[in-house]
Amino acid sequence: MRLIFSLASIFLATGVHAQSLTLTSPDGQLVVVVSDDNNQPTYQVSLNDKLLIDNSRLGLAFKQQGEYSQGFNIAKSTRSRTNTTWVQPWGEQKTIRDNHQQMTVKFGRGEQHFSVNFKAFNDGVGFRYEVAKQPNMGESVDIVNEYTEFVIDKGDKAHAWWIPARGWNRYEYIYSSTPLHQAAHVHTPFTVKHASGVHLSIHEAALVDYASMTLNQRRNGTLKADLTPWSDGVLVKKKAGFTTPWRTIQVAKTAIDLVNSNLILNLNEPNKLDDVSWVKPGKYVGIWWGMHIGENTWGSGDKHGATTNETIRYMDFAAENGFDGVLVEGWNIGWDGSWFHNGDVFNFAKPYDDFDLAKVAKHGKSKGVRLIGHHETSGSVTNYREQMDAAYDLYQAHGVTQIKTGYVADGGDIKRVDENGITRHEWHDGQFMVNEYLHSITEAAKRNISINTHEPIKDTGLRRTYPNWISREGARGQEFNAWGTPPNPPEHIATLAFTRMLAGPMDFTPGIFDLGFNGLEGVNRPQTTLAKQLALYVVLYSPIQMAADLPRNYLAKPKAFQFIKDVPTDWQQSIALDGEVGEFVAIARQQRDSQDWFVGAVSDKHARELTISLDFLTKGKQYQAQIYRDGSKANWKSNPYDMVIENKMVAASDVLTIKLATSGGVAIRFKALD
């Protein structure tokens, strides 16, 4: 038996109202109510009196001290108000406003106590636990449960977009779009459309020295924090006196307001690296796609991609076309034979004989093109740790300022050797790896090197604190179109924009121009039009963007290539103009320290007409709109190359109407005329 109605009986019988505290957002629309009814710390969230998050449990459990939740009551509360701005060294926004009201609520039971620090912004809520040192709390505090709940009001009428948590393929899944109740155990950012039409995104900010929070649906509509465990089962290992990452709930009246939120960044610590002028946004090409489509190999032999000559050829191509970096994968010993599940074979100091590191680095410098480093660990992090100092020093010595790291391994199969010499298998998103990923960032920072992490821990806004964490993967990228079963579906980008991208920059590696490398009928190909490939450079934000295809494919389509040459990767401001999750999205971005604007828009499998009001442009100014749009006969399946490139004179008062093909897109550069 289940006895659902017995739940009602609780409230009938023990409706003892103890205390409740209210915190509102600066604009007064968002209201958080914190309560200890029935001696159970809870919170709820509403927007303009519309309940969104119903009474949801708060608390933690420790191996040594037991439960810090049921039986605790409000003991004390303090409040503060903040309204400031801060500047991003690079980003989709130069200046960010941090405007919130803050309330710290202390819950106690006898001499045991913990606090929850709530921040209410106009675009959402963040809260974190603060557990101070206290009597009878030993040095070691092992967290064995986090009770945090997110109870979606009217959950039976809510819809969700999600990928499964604790799975073998990390974050690399096609997003599911289902009724909320079908989301059993999911990763964040977790995007939900509430019955009222309000969009929510549940995620976390500043994930440092803690396990990643996944969400497990308990009762239908009740999402409970499910922290990714260590290999010994403990969730998080702390010393007494600690705070947790921020649990975040973005609240948006429309889907695009999720994209226009800065909640996650505002809940991260300011830059800890002082001068970061050495962190450079930019565009790159590289020896990469050839391996994915089978023209080259990472390992040695006839088809070895990472040769001195090939690298020089790419560097020359980069210099001629305005790229500042060349990524080279497969340059170091270890790629021959069985490296998957076996990353100990990788040597990060030893290039293959046909790759002259000094020579290519020198050639690059002469051309003003930097070699981008590459370290694939295959998840053997102990092996990487042991070589890290030497490997980073080697690259620094050759003027490398950016490294792409890789952690390819099944979920739960990250390999480490513990202090007793015993091999352990950890999750990519457990506390051990959370710390390991950050360690590579801080070590690289000492050498003015930026890191682009693949198979990463999910982004929680740490780029604010460590601006050399330049980008990362953490979703199904372009390479799935080369060999994924199935490849990324037409709705993939329009879903990413409202899910994965809410976390931060993604190194998706756009710009495949030869869509028919297997023939257009082949299953494995980008399921997009050519115009959509261009739109990705604006839609999917990253301070570094790759032109992922082979040079010959760009030279074959010089007019389309021009947009990739023109589009910047650092922005003054960004505005999501229109869109619905998984259907379409249109985003405008202003080039940093410039009057020029760019717009990118993409569609799902449906063709549609998009109307863009240009009121984001500076009033009274004239612009040349360089438009790359789907042709009238374009469709992703059989006619993806039909693209029209046209120039128009426009102003802020104008409205553009543009047709998007099936899985189509549009990319526009608005060149300010003086």
Next chain:
Amino acid sequence: MRLIFSLASIFLATGVHAQSLTLTSPDGQLVVVVSDDNNQPTYQVSLNDKLLIDNSRLGLAFKQQGEYSQGFNIAKSTRSRTNTTWVQPWGEQKTIRDNHQQMTVKFGRGEQHFSVNFKAFNDGVGFRYEVAKQPNMGESVDIVNEYTEFVIDKGDKAHAWWIPARGWNRYEYIYSSTPLHQAAHVHTPFTVKHASGVHLSIHEAALVDYASMTLNQRRNGTLKADLTPWSDGVLVKKKAGFTTPWRTIQVAKTAIDLVNSNLILNLNEPNKLDDVSWVKPGKYVGIWWGMHIGENTWGSGDKHGATTNETIRYMDFAAENGFDGVLVEGWNIGWDGSWFHNGDVFNFAKPYDDFDLAKVAKHGKSKGVRLIGHHETSGSVTNYREQMDAAYDLYQAHGVTQIKTGYVADGGDIKRVDENGITRHEWHDGQFMVNEYLHSITEAAKRNISINTHEPIKDTGLRRTYPNWISREGARGQEFNAWGTPPNPPEHIATLAFTRMLAGPMDFTPGIFDLGFNGLEGVNRPQTTLAKQLALYVVLYSPIQMAADLPRNYLAKPKAFQFIKDVPTDWQQSIALDGEVGEFVAIARQQRDSQDWFVGAVSDKHARELTISLDFLTKGKQYQAQIYRDGSKANWKSNPYDMVIENKMVAASDVLTIKLATSGGVAIRFKALD
């Protein structure tokens, strides 16, 4: 990036073939191959050269000693052959044949080693780990991972029927019927239809002093053992020198052969209770349904169900109609107010003032009807433990021989107080509760009391070893039709027969005659015809069966009630005749020590014609078939009561053709004539 093709490269590069051992079933059709290729212990299973389970990983990881899997090689193997029969004191089968070939494979790495014991039956495979004491293995062995995999060959073409694991509602979910890859994390028995049409059921046998095995889909098609953890995160806590439960794979050429398998029972230990003549199958009524439909309450007051007078009324009804037991819920102090999540309020010695335990027990004895005890713990197991001896003694003193226990609590919210006085929350299916449930069985056995566990641990065949574990719940039962959202759908029974019922008896509590207690249009009602309610007594095996409805509803339909009076609950043999998972099922059972047979069949939402060849009857014997079938106008929605009762003379050579209505059924008694 994911790099699926790198998997291929493993085998290309390290196809070192070390050793492989083959075990076949007695009929030679089923073949198990155990190998240590690439220093990785694996097994695979095929049927008549058709691969079913591809190379699947074996091994464990310990907190203290690390991984016992990768790096281990076959060191030794021993074989044996068994072909015997044994007798069930009660059951769906009196005599069971145990016919299998056995092979124990020892894997070693240096001085570390473990063994896997495989048994190949004609109807499937079982294997378990045996970890002997060995050098440098301390006293404590904490299991932190079990690597056991079940890699379904051609998984992308397989279908599955499943309920989610690690959820709040324990096993009480509507079964999902989906492509295999949609089953993310599931409970067992897990039923899969292989691309070849072969049906598989993955489960476990003899779950004792270990955590329940759930299945987590890693790579698509790869199901990995996921053991339900302790509240401190450790999976299983053992002392050096232990064996695990049996991991089982039932293999059936047709769906019904899953039902006709005895694999699970054959992998359990023989009866440990010696004389169990005091364990009595039977039929009961009780003070129960009235609470679920709101006519009565568990708690005190005007509508209190468990009063002395009401109990006596039920006992008289039971005696007049051939029932031997009366269940009384809500008889003891604790039901008033908030007991959910708060089971400490229950007192198992203190009846309510309006319930005279001695008087009703005495009255029952005079009528030859036993009082059936009831202990609802609401998951507060420490509270139950502390009172268990006294509570069982009290019942024994009043002649109670059967107790229904209850553990209503959200998944993961079983409450216990540990040795340090700290409150912990455990899962219903973790090692702690696995032991707790069995403790109540062995304590009850000392007093010749049988236990019918609700909100139980799943059944793994322990009724063979402890025959007083008479039945249990462990799925969505009849009460969901009273208040479940939604109620059990029309396909529920035809799904249970091929999933939950493969584990063992279920106390579903069939026989609701008033299908319109909310009006037939009401959402909450049994979504069945009346004839289907009768069919449940044969289709859903349990040695104890309730007539769940109110006495007045049986008195209103005496002709239909006659079948419930006639149907036995203990059988000589059982034969699943026909069926498909989730569509329909027909089962024939021979009454124990009798010539009479009974048949029950049910349909899903589709009406269908069922053809039953009676060749299971004794050749040359005449039988009167008493048939309770859907009428020609019957349908579950608007006309569920249209039922035809007719008698026919039949023999083994006859074939019956019977129409089942939408969500309909048929119940037949074959009375042997001499």
